[in-house]
Amino acid sequence: MKNAMTESSAAEFLQRYDAAHYEKPSFTVDLVIFTVRNEQLHVLLVKRAEHPFKGGWALPGGFLDPRRDDSVDACAVRKLVEETGVSAPYLEQLKTYGSRDRDPRGWIATTVYFALMVSDAVRLGGNQAAACWAPVRGDGVAFSLAFDHTPILADAVERLRSKLEYTHIAVHLLPEEFTLPELQRTYEIILQQPLDKSSFRRRVMQADMLEELTGRQRDGSGRPAQLYRFREYDRLTFFPRSISRHAR
Amino acid sequence: MKNAMTESSAAEFLQRYDAAHYEKPSFTVDLVIFTVRNEQLHVLLVKRAEHPFKGGWALPGGFLDPRRDDSVDACAVRKLVEETGVSAPYLEQLKTYGSRDRDPRGWIATTVYFALMVSDAVRLGGNQAAACWAPVRGDGVAFSLAFDHTPILADAVERLRSKLEYTHIAVHLLPEEFTLPELQRTYEIILQQPLDKSSFRRRVMQADMLEELTGRQRDGSGRPAQLYRFREYDRLTFFPRSISRHAR
DNA sequence: CCTTTTAGTTGCTTTTTGCAACTAAAAGGC
DNA sequence: GCCTTTTAGTTGCAAAAAGCAACTAAAAGG
Numbered sequence: 259m260k261n262a263m264t265e266s267s268a269a270e271f272l273q274r275y276d277a278a279h280y281e282k283p284s285f286t287v288d289l290v291i292f293t294v295r296n297e298q299l300h301v302l303l304v305k306r307a308e309h310p311f312k313g314g315w316a317l318p319g320g321f322l323d324p325r326r327d328d329s330v331d332a333c334a335v336r337k338l339v340e341e342t343g344v345s346a347p348y349l350e351q352l353k354t355y356g357s358r359d360r361d362p363r364g365w366i367a368t369t370v371y372f373a374l375m376v377s378d379a380v381r382l383g384g385n386q387a388a389a390c391w392a393p394v395r396g397d398g399v400a401f402s403l404a405f406d407h408t409p410i411l412a413d414a415v416e417r418l419r420s421k422l423e424y425t426h427i428a429v430h431l432l433p434e435e436f437t438l439p440e441l442q443r444t445y446e447i448i449l450q451q452p453l454d455k456s457s458f459r460r461r462v463m464q465a466d467m468l469e470e471l472t473g474r475q476r477d478g479s480g481r482p483a484q485l486y487r488f489r490e491y492d493r494l495t496f497f498p499r500s501i502s503r504h505a506r
Numbered sequence: 507m508k509n510a511m512t513e514s515s516a517a518e519f520l521q522r523y524d525a526a527h528y529e530k531p532s533f534t535v536d537l538v539i540f541t542v543r544n545e546q547l548h549v550l551l552v553k554r555a556e557h558p559f560k561g562g563w564a565l566p567g568g569f570l571d572p573r574r575d576d577s578v579d580a581c582a583v584r585k586l587v588e589e590t591g592v593s594a595p596y597l598e599q600l601k602t603y604g605s606r607d608r609d610p611r612g613w614i615a616t617t618v619y620f621a622l623m624v625s626d627a628v629r630l631g632g633n634q635a636a637a638c639w640a641p642v643r644g645d646g647v648a649f650s651l652a653f654d655h656t657p658i659l660a661d662a663v664e665r666l667r668s669k670l671e672y673t674h675i676a677v678h679l680l681p682e683e684f685t686l687p688e689l690q691r692t693y694e695i696i697l698q699q700p701l702d703k704s705s706f707r708r709r710v711m712q713a714d715m716l717e718e719l720t721g722r723q724r725d726g727s728g729r730p731a732q733l734y735r736f737r738e739y740d741r742l743t744f745f746p747r748s749i750s751r752h753a754r
Numbered sequence: 755c756c757t758t759t760t761a762g763t764t765g766c767t768t769t770t771t772g773c774a775a776c777t778a779a780a781a782g783g784c
Numbered sequence: 785g786c787c788t789t790t791t792a793g794t795t796g797c798a799a800a801a802a803g804c805a806a807c808t809a810a811a812a813g814g
Binding site: 755756757758759760761762763764765766767768769770771772773774775776777778779780781782783784 | 785786787788789790791792793794795796797798799800801802803804805806807808809810811812813814
């Protein structure tokens with residue numbers, strides 16, 4: 259685009275670049291994978307097979323490999339598949355944490371993603387490591403985690419609750435077909451407060467995001483519930499107003 | 507904490523770690539610095555002094571230096587001061603972008619922060635490089651930017667608008683003392699739509715975040731306006747409902 | 755066929771918002 | 785001085801939205 263001289267000096271610069279490169283921090287990607295089972299929010303943890311924190315529980319993740327991973331997002335997807343066998347749930351970048359002290363191996367930055375999935379869909383331990391679903395109480399799990407994973411998990415839980423207030427993401431915690439009472443229960447479990455049935459239904463129906471599966475119902479111990487499917491799995495839609503504030 | 511054998515094997519592991527380390531991507535921190543001046547949202551851009559994209563406009567930023575920077579956040583603060591001379595405005599992490607292609611020098615990840623500041627407070631060009639405030643129209647600036655900075659800027663603008671909908675962050679674009687019409691104007695400029703005066707004031711006053719500076723007023727061409735100060739500069743508070751949706 | 759259980763609706767009250775008209779306090783022209 | 789213009793700030797009411805509770809609906813089980 260520019261003249262020949264600029265082009266050649268750019269080429270020279272790039273050639274010399276390797277020699278002059280900055281000292282680099284290490285770079286990892288970690289995952290906070292949420293699911294709801296047994297009426298409780300759970301997070302996926304793995305037992306560390308190596309030092310540091312060998313034998314301790316941690317968020318799944320690991321080093322980004324510039325040869326295999328085309329991008330940070332691709333690395334997150336790769337680790338998600340390795341860990342759960344699931345390829346396309348809801349996956350969103352949370353935040354990047356990096357400092358000199360957070361890992362005894364040195365200056366390491368980690369980009370953390372959070373994922374939502376249906377617990378049945380997951381096949382644990384594909385990565386050879388011991389893994390478990392740990393119930394989330396308050397803003398974390400009952401036991402301590404490796405590295406700075408406890409505050410990271412707390413951030414993820416806060417983000418999840420906050421996004422639940424004004425978006426539809428909870429549908430990603432349910433199978434493709436679900437009922438309105440199931441969806442409401444999911445919100446209640448994560449927000450930790452009961453919601454009014456009629457207000458909840460009004461809100462969801464007005465958002466016009468659900469498609470009624472005509473004639474399909476789910477049986478239970480009472481009247482069968484109508485099944486629905488989420489209309490646009492990719493687009494994230496917003497409620498004009500937060501969902502709790504005035505719970506019942 | 508564990509037994510001696512575990513301790514010694516951990517020490518050994520850490521000693522051997524350097525040899526076995528992964529190939530690392532390079533790591534930079536970039537800034538999207540917003541201000542409002544002349545009734546328009548502006549973003550700070552710098553002219554690149556070196557290849558690649560030498561002479562082109564880009565978001566300010568650069569390589570993280572593990573020897574100087576204790577953390578990614580600290581690196582962002584350092585670059586903010588280098589670029590603007592301002593140390594403590596509103597600074598929030600936006601997102602991390604990283605891939606093989608986004609920079610001709612190779613696999614580089616960048617963590618992008620976005621900052622809000624009062625335009626008068628800024629002293630440009632402390633970093634020797636040419637810098638300018640570029641007006642934001644729609645979701646970006648009128649000319650093309652280096653690297654993938656155009657979509658990054660679009661993400662930042664979207665995040666700014668979205669946060670304005672349900673938080674108080676606009677106060678950080680104004681000097682410490684400001685009037686309600688000034689605050690409303692700031693919202694209108696960024697959201698690109700007129701807001702109803704009475705609804706706006708009700709909303710802000712109910713949030714109870716402003717402190718009236720009794721007896722202090724700002725003169726203009728009409729009735730003088732009451733001056734206020736934001737009460738809690740650190741805490742971010744939420745409106746229970748988004749601000750636009752039904753504009754006037 | 756009566757009770758229990760859960761789903762789903764309806765109607766009314768309360769709260770919140772949108773809107774427009776109103777008052778208030780200054781400046782400037784005449 | 786007073787009238788017009790300009791911008792700040794308030795008030796009152798209609799419309800919309802949400803909370804709440806009582807209602808109907810559809811199944812299962814004894």
